[in-house]
Amino acid sequence: MRSSEILVSEILKRLSLLNDTQIEVLSDDYPQDVRQLMWIALCKQYPFIADFTIEVLVPAHQSGRHQIDHDDYGYFFNSKADWHPELEAVSDKTRSNARQALFQMMRQCDLLSDANQLIPHRPADTPLYRVVQNHLETFLALCHDWEQERVSPHAERELRRFLECGILAYGFARARCDDCGHDFLIAFS
Numbered sequence: 001m002r003s004s005e006i007l008v009s010e011i012l013k014r015l016s017l018l019n020d021t022q023i024e025v026l027s028d029d030y031p032q033d034v035r036q037l038m039w040i041a042l043c044k045q046y047p048f049i050a051d052f053t054i055e056v057l058v059p060a061h062q063s064g065r066h067q068i069d070h071d072d073y074g075y076f077f078n079s080k081a082d083w084h085p086e087l088e089a090v091s092d093k094t095r096s097n098a099r100q101a102l103f104q105m106m107r108q109c110d111l112l113s114d115a116n117q118l119i120p121h122r123p124a125d126t127p128l129y130r131v132v133q134n135h136l137e138t139f140l141a142l143c144h145d146w147e148q149e150r151v152s153p154h155a156e157r158e159l160r161r162f163l164e165c166g167i168l169a170y171g172f173a174r175a176r177c178d179d180c181g182h183d184f185l186i187a188f189s
């Protein structure tokens with residue numbers, strides 16, 4: 001019974017970190033969007049996970065390196081310990097359990113395969129992409145009209161870049177499988 005109480009408590013904590021629009025997307029029950037929002041909630045709840053995402057997952061994805069392994073976690077943990085001396089006191093067992101939990105959460109959120117490969121996503125196939133695509137200009141115009149609700153240049157740039165994500169017209173690389181010789185294209189964004 002105790003484990004189900006912990007599970008419910010963790011779910012409620014994560015849901016409380018989402019805004020009404022994000023909760024509405026969850027209720028639409030598109031599995032990919034649900035998993036991505038759960039990862040966002042995890043990042044909001046746990047700064048360590050947010051930092052891992054920013055410092056390890058994003059650069060790996062941007063550089064085309066899809067394998068995330070225990071060494072990545074070890075380097076990340078050690079770099080955090082340089083700035084947070086309290087991490088030096090964490091036992092090897094606790095460190096291993098935290099790594100195991102993080103990798104399991106990445107798998108559950110469909111960011112990482114069982115072979116620790118980053119799973120590519122096709123944003124243009126998601127309802128979230130369609131909402132941004134169909135309503136971004138209206139949203140920005142409304143925010144401009146409501147002078148107190150300005151959108152930062154950074155946020156606008158990121159929303160526009162999101163619409164370019166996975167689209168070959170915005171740049172791509174050609175790759176070849178060494179085993180079968182098959183060529184395929186990989187979008188830069």
